[in-house]
Structure formats: C-alpha cells, structure tokens
Amino acid sequence: MRNLIVTDWIKYLESIKENSSNTIRSYELDVIHFLQFQKHRYFLSDKSLDEVPNIDIADIDEDFIKKINVRDIIAYINYTDKVLENSAPTRSRKLSSLRSFYNYLHKIIALVDDNPMSLIDGPKIPKRLPHYLELEEVKNLLEAILKNEDPYYRSRDYAIVMMFLNTGLRLSELVNLTLGHIQRDDSLIKVIGKGNKERSIYLNDSVKEAIDGYLSLRPESELENIFLNKAGSDFLGQRGIQHMLNKYLKECGLAHKYSPHSLRHTAATLLYQYGNVDIRTLQVILGHESVSTTQIYTHVSDKQVKSALKSNPIKDLDLDI
Numbered sequence: 001m002r003n004l005i006v007t008d009w010i011k012y013l014e015s016i017k018e019n020s021s022n023t024i025r026s027y028e029l030d031v032i033h034f035l036q037f038q039k040h041r042y043f044l045s046d047k048s049l050d051e052v053p054n055i056d057i058a059d060i061d062e063d064f065i066k067k068i069n070v071r072d073i074i075a076y077i078n079y080t081d082k083v084l085e086n087s088a089p090t091r092s093r094k095l096s097s098l099r100s101f102y103n104y105l106h107k108i109i110a111l112v113d114d115n116p117m118s119l120i121d122g123p124k125i126p127k128r129l130p131h132y133l134e135l136e137e138v139k140n141l142l143e144a145i146l147k148n149e150d151p152y153y154r155s156r157d158y159a160i161v162m163m164f165l166n167t168g169l170r171l172s173e174l175v176n177l178t179l180g181h182i183q184r185d186d187s188l189i190k191v192i193g194k195g196n197k198e199r200s201i202y203l204n205d206s207v208k209e210a211i212d213g214y215l216s217l218r219p220e221s222e223l224e225n226i227f228l229n230k231a232g233s234d235f236l237g238q239r240g241i242q243h244m245l246n247k248y249l250k251e252c253g254l255a256h257k258y259s260p261h262s263l264r265h266t267a268a269t270l271l272y273q274y275g276n277v278d279i280r281t282l283q284v285i286l287g288h289e290s291v292s293t294t295q296i297y298t299h300v301s302d303k304q305v306k307s308a309l310k311s312n313p314i315k316d317l318d319l320d321i
Contacts, residue, residue, distance in 0.1 A: 003057045005065060005111075006031055009104045018196050022172065030097035035060055037076050038068055049083065062111055070116045073098065077120075088123040095122050130265035130296055133258060138165060138266065140252040147251075152217050152230050157244055159207075159214035160227055160236075164263035166207045168271070168286050170194075171260040175238050178224035182211070193287040201285065265297075272297045 010028055013019045019027075036055040039045045042064075045055045080086040080094060099117045106115040133141065145161060148154035163174060173191050181190045187208060189201050203211070211226075219232030227236040236244070241260055249255050268286055271277045277285075283294040 003032070003035065003060055005060065005062065006035070006057075008109075009101060012104055012108065013100070020172075020194055020196065023194070026093070027097040027100055030094045031101045032057060034076055034094070034098060034101075037079055038064075038072055041072060041075060042067070049079075065105065066112060068116070070119050073116055073120055081123075092122045095120060130269065131258065131262050132266040132269045133254075133262060135270070137252075137254060138270075141248055141254065144248040144252040155210075155214045155217050156227060156236075157248070159210040160241060161245070161248075161263065162207050162210040164260065165267050165270075166204055167201045168264050168267035169201070170264060170287075171238055171241060173287075174227075174260075175225075175236070175241065177226045179226060180224060182226075191287070194289070197287065199284065199287050268294075268297045 006028065009031075010024060013024050013027065033053065035057045036052050039055050039057060039060065040047065040049065040052050047055050077091060077095070080091050086094070095117075098120075102112070102115050102117040105111045106113075141161065142158070145158045146154060148157065160174065163169060167189075169177075169191065170193065173193055176192065177189065182188075183190065187203055189203060191199050191201055193199060214227075218226075219228060219230065221228055221232035223232070223235050225235030227241075228234065229236065238260075245258075245260055245263075246255065249258055264286075268282060271285070272279075272282055279291060279294055279298065282297060283291045286294060288294045
C-alpha cells in the first residue's frame with residue numbers, strides 16, 4: 001500500500017518532526033485508509049465498501065489529493081462512525097492523523113492552497129477518570145509477586161512493578177530502559193519518552209533497592225536492556241510485561257481489571273493525593289507535553305467526598321428535634 005506522497009510525509013515525520021515510531025505507524029495506517037476510502041468515493045475502484053482496506057493507493061497522485069475537499073473528509077468520518085462503528089476516541093485519533101497529513105500538504109510542501117482540516121471539529125470525547133489501583137490493591141499485587149518461588153522472576157517482576165508504581169513510566173519507556181539510563185549510583189534514570197524527548201526521573205530508596213536486588217541476579221548478556229529473560233537471551237517486551245502483570249493480577253483477584261498503563265495512573269494518582277505534588281511537578285514527572293493532560297489526576301476520590309461530607313459542621317448543631 002505504498003504511495004509516494006505518503007512515503008515522503010512519513011520521512012518528514014521521522015527526520016524533521018522526530019515523532020515516535022508508534023505515532024508514525026498509527027498516522028500512516030490512518031492516512032492510507034483515508035485515501036483508500038477516497039478512491040472508493042470517487043469511483044476509482046471496483047471494490048465494495050466492505051473491501052476499502054484492500055484498495056491499492058499506489059496510483060494516487062498530487063492532482064487527486066488536490067480534489068479532496070471538506071465534504072470528502074466529513075464523508076470519511078461518517079463512514080468510520082456509521083459503517084466501522086469506531087468509538088469517539090478512535091475517530092478523534094484518525095482526525096489527528098489527517099491534521100498532521102494536511103499540515104504537511106499545506107504548510108510544508110504547499111501542495112494544497114487551503115487546509116480543509118481547519119474546518120473540521122473533532123468528536124466530543126467523554127472525560128473518563130483514570131483507572132488506578134487502590135492502596136490495598138497495590139499491597140495485594142506486590143505480595144503476589146513476592147510469593148513467587150523463583151528468586152530471579154520474583155526479583156525481576158518486583159523491580160518492574162515498583163518502577164511503574166513509583167515513577168509513572170509508560171510501558172514503552174520501561175521496555176526500552178537500558179543499563180546506560182541508570183545514573184548516579186542508581187538514584188536517577190534518563191528516560192526517552194514520546195517524541196524522543198528525554199527527561200530525568202529520580203528513584204526513591206524502595207525502587208533503588210528493588211533494582212539493585214534484580215541487577216545482582218541479572219544474567220550476563222550482550223543486551224543492554226535492563227529487564228531480561230532468565231537466560232539473558234532476550235529482553236522483556238511490551239507483551240511480555242503485560243503477560244507477567246496479568247499473571248499476578250489473576251493471582252490476587254484483579255484479573256481483567258488493570259493493565260500496565262493502570263500502574264502509571266496509579267503512580268500519578270498516589271503522588272498527587274498523598275505526595276503533596278503540585279500539578280506542574282507531576283506534569284514533568286509523567287512527561288506530559290501539556291498540563292491539561294495531567295489535570296485528569298486532580299480527580300477527587302470517593303473517600304475524599306465521604307470525608308468532606310462527614311466534616312460538615314451542621315451535623316454538630318445541638319438542635320431540639
């Protein structure tokens with residue numbers, strides 16, 4: 001499904017914008033699908049609507065790109081909504097991909113005179129509170145790991161979960177950690193986050209102890225990744241960490257309820273609610289580009305609501321009822 005215009009845009013994202021590989025791949029797939037739909041809409045393919053993902057876009061040229069207008073974009077979003085039944089967050093992501101593509105077409109290479117995406121609003125996405133573990137659930141999870149009879153896996157898995165819970169790392173960030181990222185006697189790590197942006201995260205004593213305990217058992221390996229399999233022949237990838245976490249969650253009765261990303265939410269929530277961390281500091285720790293993203297952690301817990309209602313002074317009025 002290669003297309004010269006799309007390929008050049010991807011090279012721009014890689015070399016100039018320096019977007020992450022995951023973002024670039026997502027953008028590319030979304031725009032390819034968008035162009036496939038447009039070929040179908042303009043009757044340039046004999047495939048049915050159900051076969052849109054199979055339409056070849058190699059022959060799409062600059063003249064065709066210039067024909068696509070706001071109505072065509074709205075038709076595509078309607079197709080993703082009514083036919084594909086994409087959720088609001090998924091449609092919003094696809095619009096973000098198109099905005100990036102048309103920004104390139106309009107501002108960077110001046111292929112189109114006007115940017116039709118400037119007229120398109122995204123779907124309303126309901127705000128959801130982050131899914132995080134309560135303190136008692138955190139305790140149960142850590143206890144489940146410490147019951148592992150294999151010293152290596154017990155030490156490694158405990159270090160991984162402690163890293164998540166104390167630093168708020170993203171799954172991709174933790175997977176890509178190398179020995180070279182640990183600095184100053186294990187008290188600081190350098191993290192490469194979204195957009196290849198580097199940030200420093202300080203480690204508290206409990207995390208340092210967990211990492212030191214694991215590193216003392218880590219097998220000799222040519223791999224620089226911190227978290228390896230027992231043989232030292234491969235590092236633990238995203239699926240491996242998800243599988244590992246699911247195993248312990250199942251053991252403590254939390255299966256299908258949480259994910260590695262829930263641990264990041266847990267770290268942020270606990271820091272904000274118990275660590276006296278202001279929202280700006282939390283933004284830096286989590287590596288958020290905008291503080292508006294971090295503000296989801298200012299949610300009020302049920303316990304706080306209950307405590308606030310109990311503190312209402314009216315309940316202490318001495319009334320003759």
